[in-house]
Amino acid sequence: MTEAWRGRPSWIAAATVACVGVPQVGPAFGSGVEVTAGDVASVVLMAAAAILVVRGRTRVPRAALLAFGPLVATLGVTTVCSSDIAASLPGYLRDLQIFVLVPLAVVLVCRDRRDLGIVCGAVLGLGLAEAGYGIWQAATGNGASIGGANIRAVGTFGAVDVMAMSVVAAFAFVLATAYLLAGVRRSRGTVPAALGGLAVLGAALVLALSRGTWLALGAAVVLMLVLFDRRLAVRAVACGAALVLLFGVFTGGDSSAVTARARSMVGSVTEPDRSVNDRYHLWSAAQGMWRDDPLTGVGVKNFAEYRDTYAGIELSSGSETHDPVNGYVRQSLLSPHNQYLLVLAEQGLVGLAGFALMLAAVVRGLWLRRRPRDPLWLAAAGAMAFLLTNFCYSDLGGPTTVLTAVLLGVAAARALGPRRPAPALVDRHGFRVHRPAAHAPGGAP
Template sequence: MTAHAPALRLAGSLPRRPSWLIAAAVAAVGVPPGAEAFGPGVQVTMGDVAGGALVLVAAFLLVTGRVQMPRRALPAFGPLIAALGVSTVLSTDIESSVAGFVRDLQIFVLVPLAVVLLVRERRDLAIVCSSVLGLGLVEAVYGIWQAVTGNGASMGGQNIRAVGTFGSLDVMAMSIVAGFAFLVLTAFALSAPGRGVAAVPAALAGLVVLAAALALALSRGTWIALGTAAVLTLVIFDRWTAVKVLACCGALLLVFAGVAGGGGQAVVERSKSMVSTIGHPDQSVHDRYALWAAAVRIWEDHPVAGVGVKNFPAYRDTYATIELSSGSETADPVNGYVRQPLLSPHNEYLLFLSEQGVVGFAGFATLLAMIVAGLWTRRRVRDPFWLAAVALTVFLLVNFLYADMGGPTCALTAIVLGITASRALGEVRP
């Protein structure tokens, strides 16, 4: 008995509802990372530290028998763990890939599994989803202030791009966080009519704030992913509701386009540029196409296990065409002008293929397929948490076509994967 006393005391000192620890980890993502959190090499943010704490707590609770691993977790996460190990051992630069192995294990396995273990009841899901919504609203309000006052990232020579606490060094981060929050609030709003008179106006006000920040973020990839996820969520919930909401949104967009000025005009111009990305892409889109092509060529030459995690930059210039830029340019009042190297293909699927080959891609695809299948078999259209999980999953699946994991939002994406896995694979009690 005395041998187990320290463990028992530690167990007793943990919160009775560990989901509050997840909420704290979500809040930590919004802590400004600083310039040192970007660039080559392994970068650690407050969100990563908080995610590591979640893993330790979940592991302790699992070892002491206070939580149990869901039976669907092993077939979902196991293939990815094995694939990461194989691609690391067969890497062309094992020393570099070890750090990438740990990073991918953290984002795609350890933190999501920790969330699955710590989310045990629907109240836990409510706490975690509310924390994502809270972070998104805070970032949205700050981002709107940046755009209105000229303290955002530079776009067309004006500091009008909303980037939140993440700064111009990660211009897509705020839009991703606000996108997560928008989808969570949409799921809550759809189920709000039966939950109180004040719920619907409050939800609509929050959606307006998030939508304004997302527009001012000027992130075309996020717009596409968010639009796809939101429309699908509405259609799944109720087709007639989807028609009415989309009609209202279309009317509001026409009014906005007619009266837009300043930053609003930049939103209009950015929206128009989405149409020309196929025939007449701008330089950022052209670079992305060149990176995609380079990733495909790398995979064609290393089809089975790729070149190893984190080794894409070492092979990029060998396989990319001469039209690829040497880096992307960012600027804001805090960090000034910075030229950042292009260290990834900006496509998560092609990143897996080029760095881990079909072995790694199969493990990644297995995880995503298990989550999608779990959500389908456990579908409950009127359940806001199921709707939120579906919306977040679709957002990630589409966003991975235009972006890959990087920066401080990695920690939040890992938690969001945990939310979707909890609803799809976990055993959440009422």
């Protein structure tokens, strides 16, 4: 059994996840391109997957080729049609890495449930480690600055990547929720551990003060509850709404950072703060780029070059961050903070079509193979829901990009990989229970 676990190539994917948390110490490579420890590990992961294919130990599923093939083609077309091909080449390679090569590598190295469990376990471990460190930062005043106090939890990523820790913790929260729901029905011994993990992750997410992550995670968890048990979802949403109402009543006069950030979500439309206002201007600039180049856009990685041409004078010149490690840093606004608008502006309708087809193929595959009682399937569905929602007001960048690619690969493995037998049912005494002859809806036998 020990050798069976050690000899699995999925440990390389797990190591890639662990490397995401390694702090970035080197300078940026070129304009807006950084090579992190996770990027280096992802190259090893892709090489290992290629070796498995060459040696005949695995093969690329046909469904995966149909899903990722159009994206490869559209990326190539929009890069060739770019106004500056040389500037677009790094972006082309980056998109190929994140949206095609790393997810495909995860599909190839995760050949069964144990492999997927190893990768998901690594995500949980990374999330808990970052969450614990983030809580310590907020408690001791060693986090990122907000409102003049260094109380924002940012983990090992620092204020330069202020949202990174919240994304990592959110992915881990999705996985812990899936295991908790499955544990209630199968193995109640996992429930206390899952609840403890959720408590740590939840506290870190609150202290991260990331409004976008709160919204995306809420959408993902609600979807997971609905898929698992609609009655449970109704009860959970009702309890959550009651807790939010009580929180609002008891903190009516509170001016804490958490309360202020929560209230700012309500006024994002009528009275947006500077951050939200800048985002609206960036969205407008992205739409302007698309209107002038509707088919192929301005070229991959060229948004920053055209930003000032299309953005109004109200747009800030950059965002300001500060923490005890990095000090004061002013960062340029290099993207529209909306993945869909970023693809539309830089790659036009051609690029958006390839991107949308890839996402649709993964979602469709998950739906056709749905097994809401399977924690791995439920986690994949939750991760996709989080990504699809988060992409509405955020785009990929920074060290967590590789983690997103790995989670996309986990979802693709459940949706597009070889059909695997469903997990065995176990009664409360630990004995295997034979499944009935009927198949799960849309699933494999």
